[in-house]
Amino acid sequence: ARALQSYGCNALYRDFTPDFLVALGNDIVKEIAETTYVNDNIVYTGAMHTLENPGKFYLLPHNPYTDAGTTAAYLAALDGHKKVYLIGFDGNSTETFNDNMYAGTNGYQLPASPVDGIQWEVARSELFKTYDDTEFIQVTEQGRVTNPASWISCPNFRQISFRQFVLEADL
Numbered sequence: 789a790r791a792l793q794s795y796g797c798n799a800l801y802r803d804f805t806p807d808f809l810v811a812l813g814n815d816i817v818k819e820i821a822e823t824t825y826v827n828d829n830i831v832y833t834g835a836m837h838t839l840e841n842p843g844k845f846y847l848l849p850h851n852p853y854t855d856a857g858t859t860a861a862y863l864a865a866l867d868g869h870k871k872v873y874l875i876g877f878d879g880n881s882t883e884t885f886n887d888n889m890y891a892g893t894n895g896y897q898l899p900a901s902p903v904d905g906i907q908w909e910v911a912r913s914e915l916f917k918t919y920d921d922t923e924f925i926q927v928t929e930q931g932r933v934t935n936p937a938s939w940i941s942c943p944n945f946r947q948i949s950f951r952q953f954v955l956e957a958d959l
Contacts, residue, residue, distance in 0.1 A: 792957060795864045797856035799890040800876075801825050808832065808863060810848070812856045816895035821845070832863065854911040861912070865919040873953060874926045877912075913938040916945050927953045 796806030798816045801823075809831045811817045817837045820826060826844040833845045849866060852859055857877060864872045876889070891899040916924050916939065924945045926935070931949030939945050948956065 793864070793867075793869070795860040797860045799893060799895060801829070801831075802890075805829060808860070810856045810860045810863065811837070811845075812859065813895045817841075817845075819894055832859075854915075855908055858908065858911040858915055861924065862915055862919075865915070865922045869922065871923045871925060873957065874924060875953075877926055909936045909938060913942065916942040920944055925953075925956075 793808070794804075794806035795808045795810070796804065797810045798813065799819075800806060801809050801811075801820060807830070809820075809825075809829060811820050811831055811833050814837075817833055820831060821837075821841045821844050825831070826841075831845050832848045834848055835851060838845045838847045848859065849863070852862055854862070857874075861872050861874060888896060890896045891901070897903075912924075913936070920943075922944060924942075926933070926945070926947040927950060928947060929950055931947050931952060933947065935945075935947070
């Protein structure tokens with residue numbers, strides 16, 4: 789069995805050190821490149837950022853063109869994990885409120901910024917369909933958030949609570 793590994797994205801490195809980090813936005817990539825984080829950790833990014841920062845980043849396999857969260861989940865599936873737990877993929881409660889925990893910090897829009905989540909919906913739906921032999925499990929506080937119909941219709945997608953995650957992942 790594969791070990792439990794963590795794949796995170798962007799500013800998560802400020803608070804947690806995942807096994808693999810994906811950074812895609814210009815501002816956040818620049819921020820990470822200026823830290824010592826890249827010396828001891830694996831950080832994936834696109835070709836342009838890899839070339840601009842020699843020796844600091846790893847090139848994303850197959851250069852997917854999508855958001856950092858979906859890319860992190862893609863890497864987990866590409867690496868052969870058959871269960872991918874999606875933590876922090878709660879979506880936004882309204883189209884006019886950005887509830888990202890890093891909203892308003894470097895590389896992120898302000899909390900009051902309009903959010904159009906359609907690109908995330910489409911990208912994740914495609915990911916779920918592409919890796920149909922991988923189970924994608926959204927972990928939320930109560931395990932009951934409203935999700936797009938395109939996700940719910942995927943037989944390899946489900947959601948669970950934090951408590952269920954602790955039990956299921958045997959943490």
